[in-house]
Amino acid sequence: MPFHLKPLLAAAEGLPPLFTLLAVMLTTVVIVSLLLLRLQQSLLAGYFICGIIVANSGILDLLGGGESEARIAQMSEFGVMLLMFTLGMEFSLSDLRYVRRLAFVGGGWQMGLCGVLGGLTAWWFGISVTGSILLAVALAMSSTAVSLKSFQDLGLESSPGARMALAVAIFQDLFIIVFFLVLPLLLDPGHREESIWIRIGSLLGRGGLFVLLAGIAARWIIPTLLNVVTRTRNRELFTLSVVGSCLGLAFVGGLLQLGLALGAFVAGLAVSESIFKHRILADIMPIKDLFLTLFFVSVGLMVDLQVAAIYWKPILALTLVLMVTKAGVITLIARKLGLVHRQALMAGIGLSSAGEFSLVLLQKAGHAGVWDIGLQQTFIASAALSMGLLPAMMKAGDPLGAKLEKLGWGRRKPVLPESAPIRKKMRLMENHAIICGFGPVGQQLNKSLIAEGVPTLIVELNAETVHRLKRQGQAVLFADATHAETWELTRLMQARMVAFTFPDATLTLEALALIREHRKDIPVLARARFASDVERLKRFGATVVINDEVEAARAVTDQARVL
Structure with missing residues (x-):
């Protein structure tokens, strides 16, 4: 240990360890993000880089070693829970009503084709059936936040490609809700000696009880609480009530062994269609970026550079295959649904990366020991890399589509004329x-x-x-x-x-x-x-x-x- 660090570390021993770790993480985020903004690069990549720097610089060892690892896991779980709540808040049944054809047909084909291709490939390479299923779902998911933000940055948020991406993302959200319910059956090795029907019955019972409790909370408890709080005209109390409702339903989901993340997502859904939704979003939006930052940094913290350096070829190969395959599949589906070639290509590129739910599933699979550390590092690094590359790929997508059209791609009359944005x-x-x-x-x-x-x-x-x-x-x-x-x-x-x-x-x-x-x-x-x-x-x-x-x-x- 450098001599000049000893007084600093001695002083830090009197501070709460979690505070020290957060201070180091967020300070690193600010420095790296300023550098990336100057280079006009995606901040999302910076969040992953910050996590990797903190995890591999020796800082964690100086802050407590194994205890720091436990705190990182807790922060990651908390970051996932908060992220899931904001995603649940932004899920809209009204949007689904008007894009249901794109969502159910396009999203169903996308999840089905990408999932089957991913699962069969994983099984071919010797991964267990459970691991293949988890990997198939994880890699078939896309990043709603990164994709739609990239469309907005390009000024294409009202384009047919963006609408296709939104529709498929809505279907993916619906799918993952159901998948999270059956996830304990795949990741709970301690009860595999029990009959599968007993486990399914227990799961359905717990799931049904949670849906009932969440429905009661969404229909009566939360609106009544927010009505009472709104009359006080106290904004701080309103925000506190919203966060408390999120944590409360997440806690109930945890007690029923359905997971804190699923509970938080349902809590978001519980208020997503209420009259308070837009005020809640206005209060939550300023801290949403912090939630995303903590989550993505926590993912970077899981990357071990020494292990990743050994598997750098599989990581790059998996990232390339993932993005090219998903972009190709989704582009073909979008064309069949009537989008013109360039917009279909933009939809395909926009959904080509892994997503936030992918990282959640990969984290849970790693903690459950579904595969070894080498595969875990390969999958986590590849998913993170694909999300980091997506903004740059989106910027290149429209010029690429224009160039392909000049070369003769898509000259025939489109199935469905592009509507004016x-x-x-x-x-x-x-x-x-x-x-x-x-x-x-x-x-x-x-x-x-x-x-x-x-x-x-x-x-x-x-x-x-x-x-x-x-x-x-x-x-x-x-x-x-x-x-x-x-x-x-x-x-x-x-x-x-x-x-x-x-x-x-x-x-x-x-x-x-x-x-x-x-x-x-x-x-x-x-x-x-x-x-x-x-x-x-x-x-x-x-x-x-x-x-x-x-x-x-x-x-x-x-x-x-x-x-």
Whole structure:
């Protein structure tokens, strides 16, 4: 040990070990991420690199050796649980309703073909039946977060390729829910002497009990709790209640031996379709990136460079075969479902990597001793490498598709013409009004502005409303006003005004901050449910604020005079 490190380590012995480990990890993340941003590279790759650096630099030995390994495992489990909750929150049954053909047909063929190819190949190379099944499912899964973020970075989030990727990702989420229920049957060697029917019956019983409890919580307990908390108008208590609900259902899932991760995912699903969903997402989004960072860094911590160096050829070969095979299979499926060649290729590349659930399954398989350390390192490193390479592959996908078309690929008439993406429509809009929310107030404002000859753009989060407005020819975005990407799509720089027709001051304040970053001069009309929110909204940039209480009082007074 270098002499100059001894005083530092002696001082660190008095600090909580978990705090010290987190400090080292996150400091490394910041340094590496700044370097990667300067080089215009994916931050996701940086998270893996940080974990690898910490795990292989000797820092863990200095911080306690075996105890540090145990703490890493705990952090990894906690990171997975938080990640699963956010994924459950973003899962949308409304989205599934409108992309069900792409989801069930495209997703079913993708999981089936990729899973069969992966499983048979693993079995051919001598991996056990259990290991082959786990590996087949793990490698067939794709990264929802990385894929959709890459489409957004390229400005293609509304393209047919992105819709195909989203549909398949939704099917994969549905599939993994069911697979997590049967996972204990594959990974529980301690009860293999029991009858398979007894184990299945026990699993179904525990699963049924959990679904019942989760349904009760989602239908009555959580909404009632959030209703009570919302009346306090205390944002911190609201966020604490949401996190508490997540941990509570995760704990119940753990008690029933179904896993903390599955419990957290179901907790996310429990509130994903509630009226509180968008406020919860607004509160969770600022810390979601931290959850993802901890998870991906924890995966990097599992990579042993000495072992990986021995198996570098299999790692590179598996990564190449995985990405090329999945991209090819999904491209063919997308073409059969009607996408034009270039968009089918983008969908294929976007889903070609392994995913977050892949890493979760590989971690669990490694802990259960399904295969040896060499295979574990090969699979983990390959899955991580494919996810790290995906953003760069996506950037090359569109130029590659264009080049292939010039060489004669896809010249025949497409099965289904590519629909014009929303961004193309937005390019034609100028001097328009942006209306956030399409409730009764938004509908009346939109009608009045159109009657005055002012073009309007609706920002709405109700999928049915969005589809109805699209059929009517109304310019509309299915987007969240609290996301920076939304305001890029609205052509804010060319707009004449912004109106928030919903009275939630918390969401309006978050959106106002984003608007004022780009346009300090644009008039902003807002609503406030309570008088206490009026001055706060004006202070943060609202031009005019309509107070619901004042307007209601004026209307009641006017009506009382008539009676």
